[in-house]
């Protein structure tokens with residue numbers, strides 16, 4: 001399942017709307033820019049402005065390519081770099097031949113840049129834009145108009161910049177809230193499929209192998225029952241802290257259920273993931289949580305296999321975790337590879353890596 005909404009479609013949940021925000025914005029701005037500018041091609045052509053008509057055709061083609069790339073490839077065509085270039089050239093040239101009728105287009109174009117480009121690039125592009133429009137206005141209009149145009153365009157850019165900056169901050173915060181678990185700060189399930197899929201692609205394209213570890217606290221329900229829900233929450237927070245302490249910057253820690261955590265380890269073979277899982281279980285059982293709550297955990301390890309989907313990869317890990325629980329808990333079980341990869345000549349994985357962690 002792909003959690004990213006397709007551009008142009010309404011996201012089914014607020015979380016997805018937050019994650020697809022930038023994509024939707026780029027899509028809609030290009031769509032409406034195309035709708036507004038396409039008729040002008042004919043108008044300029046009929047007025048004998050062939051060069052401007054040609055530039056507007058390029059603008060429309062770029063808008064269509066951006067829309068098509070977003071829809072069919074989920075990428076941003078040339079990272080949106082052509083829009084500012086064509087917008088500046090078209091607005092400046094149109095103003096120089098059409099006067100005020102061309103000038104009016106510079107205001108929506110300057111505003112759009114702040115929503116299409118990264119903030120620094122948008123500021124740099126708009127400084128160039130305002131300077132060019134100021135020069136054209138100085139040459140084309142009386143001095144009083146030149147000052148009015150320069151200040152009003154500059155002010156439009158300033159307001160758009162403040163608005164885009166605040167919206168960007170808000171979107172970052174919403175994304176953080178939508179993708180992390182508020183109790184432990186771990187990633188939640190929102191991007192799970194996208195992240196696992198990206199590791200699968202690394203395996204398929206570059207033979208770079210990732211592994212995942214599932215860790216589930218043993219008999220956690222008794223903690224809630226004996227010490228209360230708040231103590232249970234503090235145990236979960238401490239659990240996340242202990243796991244995080246042992247992980248690398250590039251590892252990704254998820255809380256995927258009540259007391260179940262998942263760690264995705266890039267470029268890590270099963271053997272190394274297995275030894276990390278043992279160390280993590282040791283760090284959980286070695287010292288009591290809070291003052292005197294002793295706990296153990298069970299874990300499973302699964303290296304991604306060729307040709308499998310993210311859900312099969314996760315399911316293998318899940319089955320191995322179930323096995324660890326049913327073998328008595330407080331141990332690591334390595335997931336066997338799927339049958340088809342064993343047939344393709346890969347070494348079969350150990351199925352008996354179930355050394356008790358304690359003792």
Ligand SMILES: Nc1nc2c(ncn2[C@@H]2O[C@H](COP(=O)(O)OP(=O)(O)OP(=O)(O)O)[C@@H](O)[C@H]2O)c(=O)[nH]1
Nearest residue numbers: 216217218219220221222224229232233258259325
């Ligand atoms: N304090 C607290 N408890 C939670 C949270 N989420 C889930 N739980 C509790 O976690 C417990 C999970 O219980 P079980 O699924 O039976 O698992 P367990 O007791 O750890 O047993 P095994 O996994 O089989 O070893 C339930 O009591 C849930 O109410 C949470 O955010 N905070």
